[in-house]
Amino acid sequence: MSQVSFENRTVIVTGAGNGLGKAYALDLGSRGAKVVVNDLGGAVDGSGSGSTPADEVVNEIIANGGEAVANYDSVATKEGGESIVQTAIDSFGTVDAVINNAGILRDKSFAKMEEEDLNAIIDVHLKGTFFVCQPAFIQMKEQGYGRFVNVSSPSGLFGNFGQLNYGAAKMGIVGLTNVLAIEGAKYNIKANVIAPNAATRMTEELFGEDMSKLLTVDNITPLVVYLASEQCEVTHEIFSAGGGRFARIGISTDVGYFNASAKAEDIFANIGEIRDLSNPIYPTSLADELPLFNEAMNKGN
Numbered sequence: 001m002s003q004v005s006f007e008n009r010t011v012i013v014t015g016a017g018n019g020l021g022k023a024y025a026l027d028l029g030s031r032g033a034k035v036v037v038n039d040l041g042g043a044v045d046g047s048g049s050g051s052t053p054a055d056e057v058v059n060e061i062i063a064n065g066g067e068a069v070a071n072y073d074s075v076a077t078k079e080g081g082e083s084i085v086q087t088a089i090d091s092f093g094t095v096d097a098v099i100n101n102a103g104i105l106r107d108k109s110f111a112k113m114e115e116e117d118l119n120a121i122i123d124v125h126l127k128g129t130f131f132v133c134q135p136a137f138i139q140m141k142e143q144g145y146g147r148f149v150n151v152s153s154p155s156g157l158f159g160n161f162g163q164l165n166y167g168a169a170k171m172g173i174v175g176l177t178n179v180l181a182i183e184g185a186k187y188n189i190k191a192n193v194i195a196p197n198a199a200t201r202m203t204e205e206l207f208g209e210d211m212s213k214l215l216t217v218d219n220i221t222p223l224v225v226y227l228a229s230e231q232c233e234v235t236h237e238i239f240s241a242g243g244g245r246f247a248r249i250g251i252s253t254d255v256g257y258f259n260a261s262a263k264a265e266d267i268f269a270n271i272g273e274i275r276d277l278s279n280p281i282y283p284t285s286l287a288d289e290l291p292l293f294n295e296a297m298n299k300g301n
């Protein structure tokens with residue numbers, strides 16, 4: 001079997017002091033990657049901070065014979081994002097891959113959700129991904145190589161009660177990554193999204209004890225490590241992982257129904273054909289969708 005190796009590669013993992021990020025960082029360290037272990041060291045709701053989680057992961061990587069450096073900045077500010085990428089450049093000379101994993105939760109049903117619950121989640125997840133991606137992208141463009149693994153969630157892709165803020169941010173990360181993949185293509189920069197399901201301090205209540213035993217963080221790591229590697233030729237895609245299952249998630253459309261003078265009654269009469277996705281098409285850009293307008297017009301002619 002071909003090896004997935006990280007010799008002479010520098011990888012940033014944000015939020016790597018706990019849970020999934022820690023599992024990614026440890027595996028990367030054991031594969032020869034120089035790892036920037038970023039973690040703000042706060043609670044699940046984003047309150048507090050501390051250096052211990054990042055330090056402990058760095059110590060573990062070094063004790064196992066690997067190379068790693070800690071960074072304690074928040075991804076949620078422009079300065080924080082720049083400092084995280086600068087830590088990689090100062091310590092190891094460059095950045096080859098970024099896993100944008102840092103995250104928090106502020107769950108509430110929509111009617112009770114405060115503006116601050118939205119802002120905090122957008123700041124860490126969506127803006128945090130932007131703030132780390134941008135300086136890394138500039139460096140990767142110059143060197144003609146880069147890998148991004150951005151972290152979404154089934155809560156955004158499919159929906160989950162009480163997570164409107166989180167779902168919106170996590171779906172925003174899909175949009176951000178679609179464009180990142182398109183703009184990075186000619187510089188050998190690949191950008192993909194994962195939607196994990198794993199038992200961590202963030203999800204212990206959601207999954208419960210029995211389910212948690214099946215959904216380990218180590219079940220997610222292989223996919224993330226592959227997507228962050230030189231061996232990954234895939235870009236602009238979304239993947240699900242959990243409990244040993246790995247699958248692609250697609251955003252698809254179909255040829256659809258055509259009627260240039262349609263009225264609401266025509267939509268009502270043809271909603272079945274409009275909703276039909278039995279011949280799915282997966283556009284990889286806005287331009288990719290445009291030919292479908294002609295196809296729909298010509299359908300049945």
Ligand SMILES: NC(=O)c1ccc[n+]([C@@H]2O[C@H](COP(=O)([O-])OP(=O)(O)OC[C@H]3O[C@@H](n4cnc5c(N)ncnc54)[C@H](O)[C@@H]3O)[C@@H](O)[C@H]2O)c1
Binds near residue numbers: 016039101154197
């Ligand atoms: N566990 C799951 O099933 C699941 C499902 C879908 C998505 N996710 C996503 O996976 C990622 C990791 O989650 P986890 O389950 O391992 O949770 P976790 O709480 O164990 O780990 C998240 C880490 O991010 C750090 N962090 C939070 N805010 C930060 C900031 N502003 N800057 C830097 N670090 C910060 C925390 O200190 C923590 O160590 C998150 O983005 C989460 O939304 C997890």
